[in-house]
Amino acid sequence: MSHETFLLDRIGSEDSHTLDGYKRAGGYEALAGILKDGRDPADLIEEFKASGLRGRGGAGFPTGLKFSFMPDPAKDKRTRYIALNADESEPGTCKDRVLLREDPHGVLEGCLIAAYTMRVQAVYIYVRGEYRVPYQRMAEAIAEARKAGLVGKEVLGSDFTCEVYMHKGAGAYICGEETGLMESLEGKRGHPRPKPPFPAGFGLWGQPTTVNNVETLFNLPFIVNRGADWFRTMGTEKSTGNFLCGISGHVNKPGVYEVPFGITARTILEDYAGGVWKGRELKAWFPGGSSTGLVPASFIDTAMDHDSIKGIGSMFGTAAMIMLDETACVVRSSHVIARFYDHESCGQCSQCREGTQWLSQIFERIEAGQGRPQDVELLVELSHGMTPGKTICALSDAAAIPTLSVVKHFRAEIEAHVEHAGCPLRAPAEATA
Amino acid sequence: MALPDKLVAEFDELVKNYPQRRAALIPALHRCQEELGGWISPGVMEDCAEYFQLEPVEVYGVASFYPMFHLKPVGEHVVGVCHNISCDLRGAEDILERACSATETEVGRTSENGRFTLEVLECQGACASAPMMVVDGVFHENLEPDDVTRILREVGER
Numbered sequence: 098m099s100h101e102t103f104l105l106d107r108i109g110s111e112d113s114h115t116l117d118g119y120k121r122a123g124g125y126e127a128l129a130g131i132l133k134d135g136r137d138p139a140d141l142i143e144e145f146k147a148s149g150l151r152g153r154g155g156a157g158f159p160t161g162l163k164f165s166f167m168p169d170p171a172k173d174k175r176t177r178y179i180a181l182n183a184d185e186s187e188p189g190t191c192k193d194r195v196l197l198r199e200d201p202h203g204v205l206e207g208c209l210i211a212a213y214t215m216r217v218q219a220v221y222i223y224v225r226g227e228y229r230v231p232y233q234r235m236a237e238a239i240a241e242a243r244k245a246g247l248v249g250k251e252v253l254g255s256d257f258t259c260e261v262y263m264h265k266g267a268g269a270y271i272c273g274e275e276t277g278l279m280e281s282l283e284g285k286r287g288h289p290r291p292k293p294p295f296p297a298g299f300g301l302w303g304q305p306t307t308v309n310n311v312e313t314l315f316n317l318p319f320i321v322n323r324g325a326d327w328f329r330t331m332g333t334e335k336s337t338g339n340f341l342c343g344i345s346g347h348v349n350k351p352g353v354y355e356v357p358f359g360i361t362a363r364t365i366l367e368d369y370a371g372g373v374w375k376g377r378e379l380k381a382w383f384p385g386g387s388s389t390g391l392v393p394a395s396f397i398d399t400a401m402d403h404d405s406i407k408g409i410g411s412m413f414g415t416a417a418m419i420m421l422d423e424t425a426c427v428v429r430s431s432h433v434i435a436r437f438y439d440h441e442s443c444g445q446c447s448q449c450r451e452g453t454q455w456l457s458q459i460f461e462r463i464e465a466g467q468g469r470p471q472d473v474e475l476l477v478e479l480s481h482g483m484t485p486g487k488t489i490c491a492l493s494d495a496a497a498i499p500t501l502s503v504v505k506h507f508r509a510e511i512e513a514h515v516e517h518a519g520c521p522l523r524a525p526a527e528a529t530a
Numbered sequence: 531m532a533l534p535d536k537l538v539a540e541f542d543e544l545v546k547n548y549p550q551r552r553a554a555l556i557p558a559l560h561r562c563q564e565e566l567g568g569w570i571s572p573g574v575m576e577d578c579a580e581y582f583q584l585e586p587v588e589v590y591g592v593a594s595f596y597p598m599f600h601l602k603p604v605g606e607h608v609v610g611v612c613h614n615i616s617c618d619l620r621g622a623e624d625i626l627e628r629a630c631s632a633t634e635t636e637v638g639r640t641s642e643n644g645r646f647t648l649e650v651l652e653c654q655g656a657c658a659s660a661p662m663m664v665v666d667g668v669f670h671e672n673l674e675p676d677d678v679t680r681i682l683r684e685v686g687e688r
């Protein structure tokens with residue numbers, strides 16, 4: 098498991114979250130270099146494009162390309178914004194929390210470089226309300242950086258001026274969706290907006306805006322310092338660099354690990370997470386959070402990169418691997434997840450509002466031993482009514498996709514629940530009790 | 531009723547962070563909940579509406595959308611147990627059961643002595659240290675059922 102690492106290398110020293118700790122590790126050199134050389138933003142965009150960096154928030158969209166969607170400031174004089182998406186609430190996902198808490202200056206330098214590149218005047222860091230310590234650390238980092246002349250007017254004596262503000266969310270998953278986040282930041286319900294218009298043209302307060310994930314922008318200072326060619330030495334052709342893999346569920350050592358794209362899921366499971374716990378066998382796993390299709394254990398030798406995971410009918414998502422051992426009941430897990438989407442649907446689209454509720458209720462009754470023979474088909478039919486692209490945002494798809502995959506791979510187990518009027522994995526006495 | 535001067539002064543600073551005043555509403559509601567008894571009363575919503583130049587129903591619409599805001603009175607301590615997938619796989623059900631007995635109440639309720647309000651939470655981003663619970667905003671991770679009993683006993687004695 099020897100490969101080059103960089104994302105988490107600073108973490109571990111006691112003061113990794115302070116300006117001193119960060120500077121000792123070479124912090125803010127990338128930003129200072131850009132400002133000293135007066136780098137052309139267009140060059141930086143090319144560098145980020147060349148690096149192949151893709152968004153870590155779930156969709157894997159090329160970051161440099163996204164930056165290039167912002168209008169030319171010479172022609173469009175409106176104020177421009179970045180919203181840093183630190184809402185992290187996709188079940189299984191727990192990586193951004195580590196960066197915000199242990200390396201907030203790294204997050205901030207990434208934001209400032211993105212702001213310089215897109216000639217943005219203000220960055221809002223939208224942190225989910227529950228992340229108290231990460232919020233505090235991030236706010237302290239901004240205050241320290243402001244004192245050191247790194248944030249605010251004329252950063253480090255240059256003509257680059259950028260404000261950075263903290264903003265606290267209040268616990269709604271849908272506010273992680275980029276347009277829901279913008280509505281929420283404006284002080285409203287987090288109702289996603291229909292697209293188009295896209296955020297680059299009409300974002301926060303109707304101004305040009307780019308929304309990025311924490312880990313995405315965290316990569317920028319490294320790319321500036323060491324170059325796109327270096328970045329491409331890690332990972333695969335189409336998914337470059339390293340990523341943070343949060344692995345949870347039935348493993349011996351759950352955690353957040355830095356690994357290169359293209360590593361197999363088995364290597365992460367066995368060499369990093371210490372294998373399946375209690376000496377048991379793996380049954381199934383989610384590659385990238387609860388919104389990505391559940392796949393059976395037989396796919397464990399698949400490479401963890403966007404294309405390979407797509408190839409097994411799932412999605413790379415947020416790289417949050419959730420592992421289920423042989424004793425896990427897929428009906429129960431499906432119910433837990435369906436209940437979540439039902440709770441989080443914002444209710445604007447009928448397919449999603451009704452669909453998530455139905456899915457949750459159907460899984461609930463199958464789990465409780467009250468499933469009906471036609472329920473499996475009903476799950477499939479409902480899901481097809483919810484995806485793809487039938488609603489304002491992708492939450493509807495996020496609820497339907499895992500349902501379709503669980504039926505595809507575990508139909509027999511669901512049917513057995515219906516037939517036995519309960520979970521066949523539990524002792525018969527318990528199942529009928 | 532009116533908002534305490536201290537909060538108004540804070541809000542006056544907060545609104546400077548945004549081109550539109552209303553954007554500070556959610557952070558402001560957080561501060562109200564923290565300072566004014568752990569929940570947001572109809573009176574507080576009216577005061578916020580006045581401060582933000584909104585209709586009270588708009589403030590209610592926002593406050594009721596977000597799970598972190600309590601619109602009914604809560605006990606002295608608020609206990610939340612995550613019941614989402616990673617926590618469920620590692621025994622969240624047992625954690626919740628212990629939390630029920632330690633707080634002497636059930637999900638969605640406040641104990642008779644007014645000490646504890648108990649709720650279930652969706653994923654809190656602590657999945658690799660599951661199962662977990664949140665007590666008065668503080669995360670407790672890698673829990674065993676006995677930890678729950680101990681932590682809540684200590685909290686209750688405070």
Ligand SMILES: Cc1cc2nc3c(=O)[nH]c(=O)nc-3n(C[C@H](O)[C@H](O)[C@H](O)COP(=O)(O)O)c2cc1C
Nearest residue numbers: 152153154182184185186273274275309310313491
């Ligand atoms: C329902 C839903 C929830 C989402 N939650 C998050 C989230 O918590 N954090 C995040 O970074 N992206 C989340 N996203 C993805 C964002 O919409 C957006 O694609 C992302 O923040 C873009 O950043 P990136 O290009 O750097 O990946 C979510 C998307 C959907 C549909």
Ligand code: SF4
Nearest residue numbers: 443445446449488490
């Ligand atoms: S798909 Fe669901 S969450 Fe997204 S906008 Fe429609 S109702 Fe809201």
Ligand code: FES
Nearest residue numbers: 612617654656657
């Ligand atoms: S599932 Fe409980 S913290 Fe993520």
